[in-house]
Every structure is written in C-alpha cells, then in structure tokens.
Amino acid sequence: MQSNAEVLSTLPTDDRLAGRTAVVTGSSAGIGEAVARVLASSGATVVVTAREADRASGVVRSIEAAGGTARALTVDLGGSYADLRRFAAEATDVLGGRVDVLVNNAGIYPVGPTEALADDDLDALLAVNVRAPHVLVGALAPAMAERGDGVVVNIGSWMARVGVPAMAMYPATKAAIEQLTRGWAAEYGPRGVRVVGVAPGATSTRGNADYPEAMDQLARATVAGTPVRPVDVAYAVRFLVSDEGRFVQGSSVDVDGGLVGARLG
Numbered sequence: 312m313q314s315n316a317e318v319l320s321t322l323p324t325d326d327r328l329a330g331r332t333a334v335v336t337g338s339s340a341g342i343g344e345a346v347a348r349v350l351a352s353s354g355a356t357v358v359v360t361a362r363e364a365d366r367a368s369g370v371v372r373s374i375e376a377a378g379g380t381a382r383a384l385t386v387d388l389g390g391s392y393a394d395l396r397r398f399a400a401e402a403t404d405v406l407g408g409r410v411d412v413l414v415n416n417a418g419i420y421p422v423g424p425t426e427a428l429a430d431d432d433l434d435a436l437l438a439v440n441v442r443a444p445h446v447l448v449g450a451l452a453p454a455m456a457e458r459g460d461g462v463v464v465n466i467g468s469w470m471a472r473v474g475v476p477a478m479a480m481y482p483a484t485k486a487a488i489e490q491l492t493r494g495w496a497a498e499y500g501p502r503g504v505r506v507v508g509v510a511p512g513a514t515s516t517r518g519n520a521d522y523p524e525a526m527d528q529l530a531r532a533t534v535a536g537t538p539v540r541p542v543d544v545a546y547a548v549r550f551l552v553s554d555e556g557r558f559v560q561g562s563s564v565d566v567d568g569g570l571v572g573a574r575l576g
C-alpha cells in the first residue's frame with residue numbers, strides 16, 4: 312500500500328467539484344491537509360487554515376504545484392468569538408463571497424487522566440473541538456441556506472461512541488460534534504444545506520506521532536490491520552461533499568478500518 316505522502320503527491324485530477332469553494336479548518340497537517348489537497352484535486356477552490364501563515368502557505372504551494380487553487384488564512388480556533396467570526400468573513404471574502412463547503416476538521420486531543428487535565432487544556436478542547444465549529448456554522452450556514460446549497464462536514468472520531476481510558480473529555484467533544492451533525496442536518500437540511508460527519512479511526516498524523524505503539528496496537532485490532540491514512544478520510548469527505556453524497560444527511564461515516572464496527576480483539 313502506498314504511503315499517505317505518496318498518494319497525496321500523485322493525486323489524479325478531475326472536475327467533480329469544479330466551481331465549488333471550500334474552507335477546511337486545521338488544514339496545515341494531517342487529515343485536514345489531505346482533505347484540502349483531495350478537494351482541490353477535484354477542482355474546488357480551498358481555503359487552507361492554520362495558526363501560522365507559513366504552515367498554511369506550505370499546503371497552498373503543494374496544491375498549486377499540482378494545478379489546484381487555494382488560499383491561506385490564519386486563525387486560532389481557540390480564540391475569541393470575534394476572531395472566529397472575522398475568520399468566517401475573511402474566508403467568504405477570499406472565496407469571492409461564497410463558501411459552498413465547510414469542513415470542521417481542526418481538533419486537539421490531549422491525553423491524560425481526568426484529574427490531570429490542565430484547566431487550559433480543558434478550555435482549549437471545548438473551544439477548538441466544539442465552540443469553533445458551532446460559531447463557524449452559525450456564521451456560514453445561513454448564507455448557504457439562503458442560496459439553498461451547501462455542505463458542512465464535521466470530523467468526529469471513533470472514540471465518540473466508546474469509553475477509552477485516560478481520555479474522557481476528547482471523546483465527549485467528538486460525541487458533541489456527532490450530535491451537532493444530526494441537529495444541524497435537521498435545522499439546515501430542509502433549506503438545502505447537507506450536514507454530515509466522518510469519524511476516522513486511528514490515523515497516523517503529527518498529532519499522534521508520540522504514540523506509535525498505541526497506534527499499532529489499535530490498528531492490530533482492526534480488519535484493515537494498519538492505521539488509517541489521512542487521504543482515506545479525505546476520500547470520504549470528497550464523496551460526501553460531491554453530488555454523489557446527496558442522500559447522506561445527518562449521519563457520520565466511519566473510516567476506521569473496522570475499529571468500531573468489526574473489531575478483532
């Protein structure tokens with residue numbers, strides 16, 4: 312099997328998302344970067360985001376080198392409500408006044424027992440994983456609904472539906488985003504905005520590079536036998552945002568190699 316980097320550097324291009332605009336939060340690395348690159352390879356114009364400009368610009372350069380179109384914006388999703396709304400307005404602006412697709416991908420996952428979770432980490436978890444998607448949907452979905460067209464994809468996690476030791480709040484934030492997916496689908500769906508989720512399994516990214524043994528152990532319990540590649544999560548996002556996904560409403564697609572649905576041990 313090709314590595315994530317190999318697949319991303321040789322993505323075939325097509326036009327299934329031509330003319331569409333997309334904002335992918337946390338797209339300087341990992342799953343978000345793969346989503347940005349895959350959507351761009353299918354013709355979408357993508358806003359790539361990170362906290363630092365050079366990290367977002369690096370991904371924009373990769374997209375442009377492959378013939379795609381992207382713009383870099385910075386935002387701290389743990390920042391103020393005003394910062395988040397300013398970001399939504401800026402993203403709309405650089406995309407020519409219209410955001411067709413919002414992918415709420417950025418997330419943080421500090422590990423440790425409940426009593427050891429620092430107050431700042433608890434605040435950041437709730438802010439980045441739940442508050443930011445809520446504010447961005449509130450800022451961007453009404454315009455989609457007015458046009459009668461748009462898609463929101465929330466990146467959840469396999470952990471949303473199981474208890475794991477030494478990590479109680481992160482899965483709770485992912486359960487929240489899965490429920491928000493259902494709620495927003497019911498709220499905005501009738502006005503033409505599809506809201507859907509993708510729940511990745513153990514995926515090799517910079518964010519969990521410090522836990523290779525835990526990743527291998529989890530992967531061994533899956534049917535796939537290896538960690539998920541970010542690009543595989545991105546393929547599911549592309550399907551969901553394309554017209555092919557039009558009957559998926561309010562549900563989350565597991566891309567986890569079988570970790571939740573067909574666990575081996």
Ligand SMILES: NC(=O)c1ccc[n+]([C@@H]2O[C@H](COP(=O)([O-])OP(=O)(O)OC[C@H]3O[C@@H](n4cnc5c(N)ncnc54)[C@H](OP(=O)(O)O)[C@@H]3O)[C@@H](O)[C@H]2O)c1
Pocket residue numbers: 336337338339340341342343360361362363366386387388389416417418419420439466467468469510511512513514515516517518519
């Ligand atoms: N990796 C997994 O095994 C796994 C499994 C299930 C679900 N997920 C979910 O998938 C999503 C992506 O995970 P990942 O592993 O790809 O993460 P990652 O490799 O750690 O990358 C995180 C991305 O989010 C951005 N980010 C982090 N904090 C931010 C903040 N305060 N403001 C703005 N951007 C911020 C980072 O940008 P900068 O650092 O450049 O600013 C980066 O682009 C998350 O929602 C995660 O919960 C991951």
